[in-house]
Amino acid sequence: MSNKNETSSCVVCTSSEEEIPVISITYKYNRTWVCFSCLPQLLHGKKDINDYI
Numbered sequence: 555m556s557n558k559n560e561t562s563s564c565v566v567c568t569s570s571e572e573e574i575p576v577i578s579i580t581y582k583y584n585r586t587w588v589c590f591s592c593l594p595q596l597l598h599g600k601k602d603i604n605d606y607i
């Protein structure tokens with residue numbers, strides 16, 4: 555069922571889904587992943603997603 559060749563990891567801190575929940579997002583027609591600890595920082599403007607993709 556799961557795709558073992560493609561482990562989702564956070565685009566910001568590179569934590570993998572084995573360590574922390576990651577959320578799939580799409581931006582500028584690209585799909586990427588952001589983890590639970592980085593998402594709030596992006597939401598509050600402390601980090602800019604454009605710096606990481």
Ligand SMILES: [Zn+2]
Binds near residue numbers: 566
């Ligand atoms: Zn992260």
